[in-house]
Amino acid sequence: MKDPVRIVITGAAGQIAYLLMHPLCNGDIFGKDQTIILHLFNTTRRMTALQGLIMEIVDSNYPLLKNIISTDSEQIAFQDVDFAIFLGSVPRKDATHRKELLNDNVKIFQSQGIALDKFAKKTVKVLVVSNPANTNCYILARCAPSIPRENFTCLTHLDHNRARTQIASRLQVLPDTIKNIIIWGNHSSTVFPDVHFATVSIDNRKISVYEAVQNDNWLRDDFIAAVRKRGGDIIAARKLTSSISVAKAIVDHLKSWWYGTNENEWISMGVISDGSYGVEKGLVFSYPVQIKNGKISIVQNLKLDNWSIEMIDKTHKELIEEKHDALQVKSSEYDQNKKSKI
Structure with missing residues (x-):
């Protein structure tokens, strides 16, 4: 042991x-x-x-x-x-x-x-x-x-799993046949589940998710909306927040960190930005990542189309606003604590 x-x-x-x-x-x-x-x-x-x-x-x-x-x-x-x-x-x-x-x-x-x-x-x-x-x-x-x-x-592996579920349901395949979905940005209503680089194995053949789904409008609208609203839908139904799916996503996140990701595959994690893809350094932003020997690396050089860049920019802007709001609260707390000691 x-x-x-x-x-x-x-x-x-x-x-x-x-x-x-x-x-x-x-x-x-x-x-x-x-x-x-x-x-x-x-x-x-x-x-x-x-x-x-x-x-x-x-x-x-x-x-x-x-x-x-x-x-x-x-x-x-x-x-x-x-x-x-x-x-x-x-x-x-x-x-x-x-x-x-x-x-x-x-x-x-x-x-x-x-x-x-x-x-x-x-x-x-x-x-x-x-x-x-x-x-x-x-x-x-x-x-x-x-x-x-x-x-x-x-944790953005929950969004990652939710995105796989939606695609798997649409294609009538098992979720683990779908690889390399990306969750960009904030775990919020602006999160961007991206399948431009995702693949699915159907009948022992690996093809792109876009090719398999053959419905760009669904992938740009209903699919993204379903992932974004899933947490709220669960709360509305249960009157409680997600639990089982969150626990499973935590397990997935920690196992990937402990054992690493498979070669040529990635998962989604919120990590501190190093400036990749134009995101402000220091923000905690969900990226596609690969992990080896416990070291997390952001997947680089993915070619994004203009629509994807716009989607990433929206969730990026929300995180900058949240950061500013949080720092104002933090500053206010500091000032109140300081006054209480005078």
Whole structure:
């Protein structure tokens, strides 16, 4: 057995964390020879519910699980962790606007970013799931300057999976026959699911998704709308946010980071922009990425048509606006804290 990796999960008393426990503890993500130590973090008022989760985990007798640490202390939660999965935030509800979510969550990620910077390993790998995920990740990274920029990611594999589902349903094929979809930009209503470079295997023959679908209008309209609205449709139906599909997307994201991507294939991740494709440096933007030996690389030199560039520009502009809004909230919080100390 390998030495344990320490994994912190914030919002650990929530439904997504509950669904994530089995694949984490059963070796479905990091392998059947990789032991783990869980750091489960939640607010004080949710600690009783967290104890119920721990009872279930313990009763499951997972041989790879070496220890569980439950806490409402940021220091204990982030101490020496190798992976940090951020699920905790003010949750989205039906009719909740993203700007409201942003205002509520900036101070959470500011505080947790400072703690991450101070207590986690400098090699910690970060995955932000809670929305608005891109900008929450941006604030987190900004408050943790000693951790390498390439170690910060946010979840857009959920959009990636949703896009594959729509194409698979349209073509009546299995989702895993579809490769190299791209999710560009913000995990929001401006997200751009792009199939210009995607392929599908039909009858042992690999062809482009555009060739297989043979309906450019559907790919530019209904397909994109379906991916963008999927989260809202689930909330409208369940009166709760997505859970099973989010947990599965987290598993997919982490497995790709741990094992790498297949040759000539890519996945979608929100990563800190290096300026690729004209995106402002420092923004957390979803790109097509390839991963080897734990290193994430943005796929370069894809030739984009004018329509795709316009779609990317729209989601890019939204992220710049979100960044400015978040920094205003952060500055306001700083000013209020400063006044309270005078």
